[in-house]
Amino acid sequence: MITPFLDLPDSDTYILRDARVPACLVQARGTEDLVRVDLLVQGGRLAALGAGLERPGVPAVELDGALVWPTxxxxxxxxxxxxxxxxxxxxxxxxxxxxxxxxxxxxxxxxxxxxxxxxxxxxxxxxxxxxxxxxxxxxxxxxxxxxxxxxxxxxxxxxxxxxxxxxxxxxxxxxxxxxxxxxxxxxxxxxxxxxxxxxxxxxxxxxxxxxxxxxxxxxxxxxxxxxxxxxxxxxxxxxxxxxxxxxxxxxxxxxxxxxxxxxxxxxxxxxxxxxxxxxxxxxxxxxxxxxxxxxxxxxxxxxxxxxxxxxxxxxxxxxxxxxxxxxxxxxxxxxxxxxxxxxxxxxxxxxxxxxxxxxxxxxxxxxxxxxxMGRPAPLAIGGPADLVVFDARSLNELLSRPQADRLVIRSGRPTATTPPRYRELDGLFHSGC
Structure with missing residues (x-):
């Protein structure tokens, strides 16, 4: 089992604080094609995206500049x-x-x-x-x-x-x-x-x-x-x-x-x-x-x-x-x-x-x-909180390693990040089917 580098709080509302996202996905410009933002996840949806989001009583996950992409x-x-x-x-x-x-x-x-x-x-x-x-x-x-x-x-x-x-x-x-x-x-x-x-x-x-x-x-x-x-x-x-x-x-x-x-x-x-x-x-x-x-x-x-x-x-x-x-x-x-x-x-x-x-x-x-494909725009406010969080802090870091420990979030909750084993396909080749 691949262990993601980050744990989420056991809550349907939380803030991903100090994330870096590709600037082009939020119509913004930033250093090295990235912009630093906070993301508010609420009820499985992306409720807000911007700098310095504060919500009293809402747990925050400190990302320290880690990259967040849409799925x-x-x-x-x-x-x-x-x-x-x-x-x-x-x-x-x-x-x-x-x-x-x-x-x-x-x-x-x-x-x-x-x-x-x-x-x-x-x-x-x-x-x-x-x-x-x-x-x-x-x-x-x-x-x-x-x-x-x-x-x-x-x-x-x-x-x-x-x-x-x-x-x-x-x-x-x-x-x-x-x-x-x-x-x-x-x-x-x-x-x-x-x-x-x-x-x-x-x-x-x-x-x-x-x-x-x-x-x-x-x-x-x-x-x-x-x-x-x-x-x-x-x-x-x-x-x-x-x-x-x-x-x-x-x-x-x-x-x-x-x-x-x-x-x-x-x-x-x-x-x-x-x-x-x-x-x-x-x-x-x-x-x-x-x-x-x-x-x-x-x-x-x-x-x-x-x-x-x-x-x-x-x-x-x-x-x-x-x-x-x-x-x-x-x-x-x-x-x-x-x-x-x-x-x-x-x-x-x-x-x-x-x-x-x-x-x-x-x-x-x-x-x-x-x-x-006629689908809602990723990272749209009010849309599903379908995200991929990487430990990498820059596009250079992102593209220099495979990022096997990425955290995949669907509707605000983490999903399994382990692909199926190739051994599961053995029956297709050994049985002659």
């Missing part, structure tokens, strides 16, 4: 794929082998019980690390389609109040034509927070496929969450074409584009044109730095020449909402990870140079994905 919002994951590495490793770490290994494992092993065990494990891991909302993409290939969406709705109900769950379909755009596309759209529409999704890459007929996608989404009143240009192809135009389709259809729903890796390897004029179109169309971008660093530019015996990620700084400078998320976890697309958004942020800072100064990048895993 994390993980807007792009693959819970149905996760935790299969032991039986489905990627032999060379490439994208092509990831597709093959996953398809083989899905055909052989993805029963309802197998998926349920792995998804529960993932949710328990994320919850222990301090995540309160997750959006997952679900492989929506027959006959897997009906199984995984029905299971997801069960998990969504069971985890309500601990982790708010959303899902997006994942398939080839060509599958969205005809009866198959309508069946996928029905499953998505029948699910609270369901979104239509698919794989978008530069290919002949892409504009027509996107027209079908946007038409299907409009018909069912669905938002879109897409995998776009997850490659290093300089001629990739998927992102540009998604933006043009959104403008062409005058689409009123939200469109979130994940990955968008090829944008980083394109000539500068095309980059500027595409970013301008993305901003005009109102698209959101979610970057998955850990997975993209793992897969992109991987060649046998060669050192990678680029980091795999999209143009985070340039998109943000153009006013495009940019987010960060976990993506895959211990599967052929990413061999590592534990659905810990602090790890995602820490590694993203290193990979994307999101520091000196940090500016509003803490919003990329908190308030911005919350807004895109």
């Amino acid at each position: 994390f919002q993980d807007i792009h994951t693959h819970l149905d794929k996760g935790q299969i590495w032991q039986r489905a490793p990627n032999p060379d770490g490439t994208f092509a082998q990831a597709l093959t290994a996953t398809a083989t494992d899905r055909e052989a092993h993805w029963t309802r019980d197998d998926i349920a065990v792995r998804m529960e494990f993932a949710l328990r891991s994320a919850y222990a690390h301090g995540t309160s909302a997750i959006r997952t993409h679900l492989d929506s290939f027959a006959p897997h389609l009906d199984i995984v969406w029905a299971l997801f709705r069960e998990l969504q109900a069971r985890w309500r109040g601990r982790i708010d769950l959303q899902a997006a379909s994942l398939c080839l755009l060509g599958q969205l034509a005809g009866d198959v596309g309508r069946a996928i759209a029905r499953q998505v529409a029948a699910t609270e927070g369901g979104m239509l999704g698919g794989l978008v890459v530069h290919e002949p007929g892409l504009a027509d496929a996107l027209d079908r996608l946007f038409g299907l989404a409009s018909e069912h009143g669905l938002d879109l969450d897409l995998h776009v240009d997850e490659n290093g192809v300089e001629t990739g135009t998927g992102l540009e074409q998604v933006a043009r389709a959104a403008l062409r259809h005058r689409y009123r729903g939200r469109v979130l584009c994940g990955h968008c890796c090829s944008l980083a390897v394109q000539p500068e004029p095309r980059r500027r044109e595409t970013i301008a179109l993305v901003a005009e169309a109102g698209l959101g971008i979610v970057s998955l730095p850990l997975c993209n660093l793992y897969l992109q530019d991987r060649q046998p015996g060669a050192t990678p020449r680029w980091r795999g990620i999209t143009l985070l700084h340039e998109l943000a400078a153009a006013g495009v909402p940019v987010m960060l998320a976990s993506d895959n976890t211990r599967d052929p697309f990413f061999a590592y990870g534990d659905l810990d958004m602090l790890e995602v942020f820490s590694q993203s800072v290193r990979i994307g140079h999101l520091d000196h100064p940090f500016l509003d990048w803490p919003r990329a895993i908190t308030t911005r994905p919350a807004e895109w």
Whole structure:
């Protein structure tokens, strides 16, 4: 059992005194991108936030400048794929082998019980690390389609109040034509927070496929969450074409584009044109730095020449909402990870140079994905006291150690901070299920 560094009083009302919070989350500026505040927790909610809070008779916990963040919002994951590495490793770490290994494992092993065990494990891991909302993409290939969406709705109900769950379909755009596309759209529409999704890459007929996608989404009143240009192809135009389709259809729903890796390897004029179109169309971008660093530019015996990620700084400078998320976890697309958004942020800072100064990048895993998921703003007065308290006193200290002793607070009370043991998954591999 991991012991948090801090104990809370046995009371539903208390003050967290002298905390440091990311300044961008409270529209303030402070030394090293942080501001010092007190937080009043009352009845499971954040009742007040400011300097020098005093309430007679209310116990106070002295933090001495320790960091307090809101719980994390993980807007792009693959819970149905996760935790299969032991039986489905990627032999060379490439994208092509990831597709093959996953398809083989899905055909052989993805029963309802197998998926349920792995998804529960993932949710328990994320919850222990301090995540309160997750959006997952679900492989929506027959006959897997009906199984995984029905299971997801069960998990969504069971985890309500601990982790708010959303899902997006994942398939080839060509599958969205005809009866198959309508069946996928029905499953998505029948699910609270369901979104239509698919794989978008530069290919002949892409504009027509996107027209079908946007038409299907409009018909069912669905938002879109897409995998776009997850490659290093300089001629990739998927992102540009998604933006043009959104403008062409005058689409009123939200469109979130994940990955968008090829944008980083394109000539500068095309980059500027595409970013301008993305901003005009109102698209959101979610970057998955850990997975993209793992897969992109991987060649046998060669050192990678680029980091795999999209143009985070340039998109943000153009006013495009940019987010960060976990993506895959211990599967052929990413061999590592534990659905810990602090790890995602820490590694993203290193990979994307999101520091000196940090500016509003803490919003990329908190308030911005919350807004895109239609959730209340973290750290909102009157909202749930869902917090993560770290012993670290600066962003440098926070990102220099794993922070395994963090204190996760949900509705004002501490929660278990121990992720499940990997040994709990042994039955999936030893029994052959």
